[in-house]
Amino acid sequence: MKKTQRGFALLVAIIFMSVMLSFGLALGSIGYKQQILASAAVESQYAFYAADAALECALYADQQQNLFDFSTHDTTTHPNTITCDGAPATELSYAYTIGVQMVVSERLSLDSGKRCAIVTVYKPAPGTGLTYIFSQGFDVSCTTVISPPTGARFVSRGLNAHY
Amino acid sequence: MTHTPKMKRAFTTKRAECQKNVFIHLAEARAGREAVRGFTLIEAMIAVTILTLAVAGPLYTANSAIVASMIARDKLTASYLAQEGIEYVRAMRDYEFLAAYNDPSVTDKSGTAWSNFLTGGVDQLGSVERCRPNAITPTAACSIDPSLSMGYGTGSSIFRCTAGGACAKLYLFDDGAGRYRYVTERNSSLGTATPFSRTIQVVDIPGTTDPASPEAPYPDKRIVSTVSWSYHGTQHTVTIYDHLTRWQ
Numbered sequence: 001m002k003k004t005q006r007g008f009a010l011l012v013a014i015i016f017m018s019v020m021l022s023f024g025l026a027l028g029s030i031g032y033k034q035q036i037l038a039s040a041a042v043e044s045q046y047a048f049y050a051a052d053a054a055l056e057c058a059l060y061a062d063q064q065q066n067l068f069d070f071s072t073h074d075t076t077t078h079p080n081t082i083t084c085d086g087a088p089a090t091e092l093s094y095a096y097t098i099g100v101q102m103v104v105s106e107r108l109s110l111d112s113g114k115r116c117a118i119v120t121v122y123k124p125a126p127g128t129g130l131t132y133i134f135s136q137g138f139d140v141s142c143t144t145v146i147s148p149p150t151g152a153r154f155v156s157r158g159l160n161a162h163y
Numbered sequence: 164m165t166h167t168p169k170m171k172r173a174f175t176t177k178r179a180e181c182q183k184n185v186f187i188h189l190a191e192a193r194a195g196r197e198a199v200r201g202f203t204l205i206e207a208m209i210a211v212t213i214l215t216l217a218v219a220g221p222l223y224t225a226n227s228a229i230v231a232s233m234i235a236r237d238k239l240t241a242s243y244l245a246q247e248g249i250e251y252v253r254a255m256r257d258y259e260f261l262a263a264y265n266d267p268s269v270t271d272k273s274g275t276a277w278s279n280f281l282t283g284g285v286d287q288l289g290s291v292e293r294c295r296p297n298a299i300t301p302t303a304a305c306s307i308d309p310s311l312s313m314g315y316g317t318g319s320s321i322f323r324c325t326a327g328g329a330c331a332k333l334y335l336f337d338d339g340a341g342r343y344r345y346v347t348e349r350n351s352s353l354g355t356a357t358p359f360s361r362t363i364q365v366v367d368i369p370g371t372t373d374p375a376s377p378e379a380p381y382p383d384k385r386i387v388s389t390v391s392w393s394y395h396g397t398q399h400t401v402t403i404y405d406h407l408t409r410w411q
Contacts, residue, residue, distance in 0.1 A: 013213070016217065020220075023221055024222065027229070028224040028227070028228045030228060030232065031228030031229065031230075031231035031235075032228070034232040034235040034236075037235065038238045038239050045242050052406075053404070056406050057383055059408065060382045060408035061382075063410050063411075064382070065382075083382065085385070086371075
């Protein structure tokens with residue numbers, strides 16, 4: 001009888017400690033998840049505005065500079081790259097199908113290399129359809145997008161325009 | 164060997180004495196004398212330490228969780244406020260384009276609109292001239308109040324305000340019908356103060372040779388919308404960058 005009573009204090013202590021610990025851990029995990037969700041939402045905004053900035057530059061390149069003019073380019077004559085945030089973009093791919101369409105994909109580094117965006121322009125032969133511009137923004141630098149470090153997490157948002 | 168009755172009795176007496184001794188010992192122990200003296204202090208100290216750790220650890224975790232969730236909540240609000248700032252500047256750009264587009268006397272719609280947007284001064288409602296840092300005012304920034312009509316004049320939505328200035332502070336206004344909006348000190352119906360302040364800047368791309376000429380040599384302007392707030396003495400900031408061009 002005496003022995004059971006001695007162990008009772010330990011039992012109470014263990015129960016008390018586990019209740020406190022699970023309480024603390026539960027709150028901790030809720031707080032952590034909220035932090036993750038809020039950060040994801042903010043990062044998503046960054047990615048969205050990277051996409052938007054690249055789209056603005058691409059629209060300017062097409063509508064004001066006529067950079068993607070179908071008739072002045074061919075399979076070997078590539079269009080000049082878009083200029084955005086004071087630097088020219090990097091051409092990723094270029095495809096020209098005579099009489100059909102031209103597809104250019106370019107990568108832009110924005111805001112002192114903090115964000116990245118990839119713009120793809122689909123230019124049909126004159127009078128055969130609409131111009132499509134797809135812009136995909138990332139909340140990280142182009143270096144991370146090109147070769148993501150192990151376990152890297154980043155957000156991407158896209159915008160498209162056609163006319 | 165067989166036990167004689169005498170021997171047996173002697174044995175019994177010894178055992179009885181022994182039991183008696185044990186009882187005396189226990190009694191002493193209960194009274195806290197002799198053998199157990201000092202042990203209770205260490206025991207108590209250890210118990211108190213364990214208890215303190217057991218209580219303080221989870222409480223600290225719980226406290227950081229609450230702080231983290233508060234920061235997360237504010238961060239979400241701040242990101243939407245920053246977004247509102249960017250979208251307001253875009254609305255100003257578009258306003259200037261529509262104004263130029265609808266004005267028959269303007270021949271170069273795109274150029275005029277862009278130039279009015281950037282350098283229009285007080286005459287142009289959609290001008291961000293005062294939000295542009297330059298050599299003379301390198302810290303120039305604006306505060307915007309979307310609840311007011313667009314423009315620079317008293318009671319209008321856009322005005323120069325340095326980062327962290329009282330004019331950048333945002334207030335939460337409740338119209339009584341369950342609708343809330345964030346306003347600035349320019350609005351006569353202020354509402355309650357919030358920890359947030361917001362500034363907008365329209366920045367030339369570094370390397371722009373002539374700030375007066377709207378696009379030399381780069382076509383875009385960087386729009387910087389910064390929302391900052393402090394929570395428990397720590398300063399937090401959400402900054403969104405966008406770029407606008409005169410593509411229209």
